[in-house]
Amino acid sequence: MNLTLGQFQDAFVASLYGNPAEELAALTDQPAFAVYRNTVLAGAVDALCANFPSVERLVGHDWMHGAAAAYAQLSPPGDPRLIRYGAGFPEFLDEQTGAQGTPWLADVARLDFDWAVAFSAPVDPSLDLTELAGMDAADLAHCHLRPRRGVRWRWFPLHPVFSLWRHNREGLDWPPAQPWIAEGALLTGDADGVSHHPLDAGGCAFLDACAAGHALEQAALLAEQTQPDLDFNDLLGRLLQARVFLPLSLA
Structure with missing residues (x-):
């Protein structure tokens, strides 16, 4: 044959x-x-x-x-x-x-x-904070923040998975006082390598909404519904500092 x-x-x-x-x-x-x-x-x-x-x-x-x-x-x-x-x-x-x-x-x-x-992942350009300068509240509400391809996030509702992962990835001993609680993780890749950050439930929900194409206002609402005590301004600042998003896209 x-x-x-x-x-x-x-x-x-x-x-x-x-x-x-x-x-x-x-x-x-x-x-x-x-x-x-x-x-x-x-x-x-x-x-x-x-x-x-x-x-x-x-x-x-x-x-x-x-x-x-x-x-x-x-x-x-x-x-x-x-x-x-x-x-x-x-x-x-x-x-x-x-x-x-x-x-x-x-x-x-x-x-x-x-x-x-x-x-x-390919190293995408990231959102520069100067892009937000001069935008009014209506503009911001309707803008789309899209995560870069080198960004990954997860929420783990049952176990401290981020801490388990980080301690073993870095060869650290498990702290006896480490609480066994739900955790989330954010990983961001760029030309300098991969950075990791803790992320709460609201942050994960916000990035899920952004990845699904929701505008900033709706994504923020979904995040706050997931975590009512969320400090959204603090979350957004941390995500921008971690260079999570692509350059700005307006609806």
């Missing part, structure tokens, strides 16, 4: 990850192919361990290596940028650990992957 180049490539990759194709038996039955397959799998496992350092510190190298190998068998890389490998790894961890006393582990993995996305 003659295969097209695309069919050959698909069958070859499938064989590398344990799904041998009959059409390639003459190739894949050779002992050298097993060596090549193990090398490719090891590369995928190494990429996952590198992309999820906070998870590895929490669970240990051996556990992480085993979980990464199992995931790589099920979901080989589909993007040549290995820093973007592992988008489905948090869901995989949910299935593995959700009922084993670490229900927060998958959320820590989500922040690890968000960091990788923020780090590798």
Whole structure:
């Protein structure tokens, strides 16, 4: 059977990850192919361990290596940028650990992957505060603040995921007095790297609304409905200082 180049490539990759194709038996039955397959799998496992350092510190190298190998068998890389490998790894961890006393582990993995996305995203220009100078209240109410592509945020209502992630990402010991409370996280990537900031529920709701296309007035209302005690002026100032938004867009 003659295969097209695309069919050959698909069958070859499938064989590398344990799904041998009959059409390639003459190739894949050779002992050298097993060596090549193990090398490719090891590369995928190494990429996952590198992309999820906070998870590895929490669970240990051996556990992480085993979980990464199992995931790589099920979901080989589909993007040549290995820093973007592992988008489905948090869901995989949910299935593995959700009922084993670490229900927060998958959320820590989500922040690890968000960091990788923020780090590798194109560096968009950011909103300059001078763009707001001279605008009246009506203008501001109708302007659209759009998050840059290198910005990620999440709210975690059950666990202090941001603190768990940050302490393990930075190799810090867990403080005995750390409260076990809901937390949110904001990650911003730019030419200097990735910065991280705590973010409350109202801030996450505000960025959700901005990303959905709501004008500033409506986005602020949704944020205050989510968190009635929100100091919106303080929130907006912190987000502008973190260079979260693209240059101004008027409705």
